[in-house]
Amino acid sequence: MIKTNKDLLQYYNKITKESSKNDLEIIVSMGTCGIAAGTTPVLDELKKGIQEKGLSNKVTITESGCMGLCHSEPSIEVIDHKASKSIVYGDVKPEHALDILSNGVNPINGPTLINRTWYYPEDESKKENCPQARVVLRNTGRINPESIEQYIMQKGYQALGKTLCEMSPDDVVKSIMDSGLRGRGGGGFPTGKKWSLAKAVSADQKYVLCNADEGDPGAFMDRAVLEGDPHAVIEAMAIAGYAIGATKGGIYIRAEYPLAIKRLQIALNQAREMGFLGKNIFGSAFDFDIEIKYGAGAFVCGEETALIHSIEGMRGEPSFKPPFPAVAGLWAKPTIVNNVETYANIPAIIRKGADWFKTIGTPNSPGTKVFALAGKIKKVGLVEVPMGTTLGDMIFKIGEGIRNDREFKAVQTGGPSGGCITAKSIDTPIDYDSLRALGSMMGSGGMIVMDEDDCMVNIAKYFLEFTLDESCGKCTPCRIGNTRLYEMLDDITKGRGTQQTLFKLRDLAHVIKDTSLCGLGQSSPNPVLSTLANFIDEYEVHIYEKKCPAGVCRELIQYTIEADKCTGCTLCARNCPVSCISGERKQPHVIDQSKCIKCGVCYEACKFHAITKN
């Protein structure tokens, strides 16, 4: 049990000294994505190798969370503590294990060598050629999330100790306010302000909630933090509890994240055992504990009032604000709801101060943002950059450009609530305000890169389909308006659109934006409006020429075989799932258009580029 700030420092010194890890440490990335890509056999092989070679007091294995290197999973980092050297490998296979064990930090052939593009602002000064700055992800991929000792060795719970022993609740709120931290869940509301509102209300009970119901299809940073560094969120929630005067906390998490839930439960138990949760924390009069609450798959529950209703056991429908949750939230008591990534910033701000935090990022949006970089990009992964980094740097420096060297077309940020940003805005520094000015939004940080093969009308339709599925149905503009929007887009992609459709589309989108009840409805037309603004030519080609320039909208394309290029190899005919290609061997083949389902299998199978799509 840690009773005082001094206890914690003593314990920190003790375990840091004792642990003096073995000379060689191998960190194995064990997030959901790593495990899916096959990290477990690599880990087993490493463990076996250590045992067989009798290296157990020379090599330490750390099973960590995600390193963010999704493009090269399974990934591992080998650290030589004596020589202060490290090397990161991607695409590691079990057969590389023995080689890695015998070579340490000397590069071996086989796995991919990863160029490290990140640094840790809390401990290091800015490094050349490191566009990434990891504040939120400072521990994910570095420590074992199931070990509270390892978190403490990274100065864990010192921020909580500092707040409880040296700061008044007002001081805490003030330093968060001064840091300029804004909510990382999407809206960008100043976190300090939210806290001060809740603090100002007097009530017999207040609540601190954590929104871990990551619903944006294409964002997974909250999961990575919870799987890789659960204690950071727990510590931050306790700090928030002290600041606003709450004794109860809740983490609302998706049931689809079993690994994150498991690691959170372990972390909560450890924190209780050590006395970081429970009664009289750090010997103060402050009591705090956290419960896990399960979501059940509803995107709208990311909206704070909907989330609160869901915890109360009701349908997750949002309600009108005011009253804001800071005044009347869970069980009608003052409640703050912050997102996982927001919380993960808090301990660092308390440890290093608001002024330090403001040195990172832009004046209006200090700090960093984690993005899930995905889509048609070479290096898919989790990246954390200072606010104000340009899209170009993210896509071409960190993401290393577009796959198959296709042409970059647009990047979609903010998921179903966001919009597309095109090549002409590629040098815009990204922060909350600049993205909004571009007609998109930060959202939770999904960033899907698209190339010339993506049809923007179809992308808008995809997001509308998502909204339709997830709209709770409480207010009419969102429930019915989005259905009509979807139908219009469907018409356009099927060649039934007219000029009238285009006008109606824009009008209705604005009406939905202006009249919906909650953030989901108000932002749901964004994908339509931003593609209309940036890619009106594509809409027009669909409507007037009944063609899809990217060759995606099925009703508007036709596959044909060019007789002079066809060698009659029969490959297309053999692959066709509906057997609609006929022709003699070594004779040009023909597609029966009446039977063709336009699946594109023949197009991909043909080795002679004899099949055209137009």
Add this chain to the structure above:
Amino acid sequence: MTQESSCCNGAIGSDNVLNMYPEKRKLLKEYIDVLPIGDDRNFNKGFLIQTLHKAQEIYGFLPESVQLFVADQLKLHVSAVYGVISFYSYFTDKPTGKYKINICTGTACFVRGAGRLVEEFERYLGIKEGETTEDKKFSLGGLRCVGACSLAPVVMVNDKVYGKVTTKMVPEIINDCE
């Protein structure tokens, strides 16, 4: 407790799942018994979602008889229970197949061709998304981002993840199940 005894006699509820598996019912009852259920309906409601998670874990789905049982135990009206089940996509009141084939419909998978995969699975199994084959072997569904975007498009069969799936791999994946 009249409602409970009547539903257990088969008077209420169009199915018999609750009575068919006494051991499952016992598990669920044990789970509910340790919850601090009181007379305040609003307070009890706070335990509804976690109880339904448990019930679905035990039964695989939430048939009417189980809904009635949960409502009775938590002293809620069954409409409150059904309202929650129909709202959240995680809960289902229909039995699912032995192999749950879920195609990721997250944005990254979408731009890399998940839509075509859905169609191919539908064609191959002869069912639509959200349905189960007659032999109760396969059910087909979509799922939001599993966070394996580098492997897009991704298909999950129960807990197994298939990455970089093409339409050609569909028969293979089905065969893998058998």
